Amino acid sequence: MTHVGMAIIFLATLFAQDNPSQKENLYSWQLQFQTYDQCVSFFDEYGDKLLNGLIDHAKQHYGKEMGIEYVSCANVKMDMTQSQPEVIGQRTVYKTE
Numbered sequence: 001m002t003h004v005g006m007a008i009i010f011l012a013t014l015f016a017q018d019n020p021s022q023k024e025n026l027y028s029w030q031l032q033f034q035t036y037d038q039c040v041s042f043f044d045e046y047g048d049k050l051l052n053g054l055i056d057h058a059k060q061h062y063g064k065e066m067g068i069e070y071v072s073c074a075n076v077k078m079d080m081t082q083s084q085p086e087v088i089g090q091r092t093v094y095k096t097e
Helices: 036-062
Strands: 004-016 019-033 066-079 086-095
């Protein structure tokens, strides 16, 4: 029996500064929302802090400079038997131009 659930979380796609084709997805399981509007409102209020924290975390985790391609509020299906959630839909809240 698998545990499957739905949530709206932040999804960030990062790229290596020295090799932009190297990309990594990060999922923010710590922040979960019931609706897209709640997620977007949270980003509108705290986005600068979230982006700075994301850059700091990425540098520590990957050991090199990473850039943010985009951040979205993603509706995901969580299946605890899989390493990555299934993204059902998303709303982009930040994108590098």
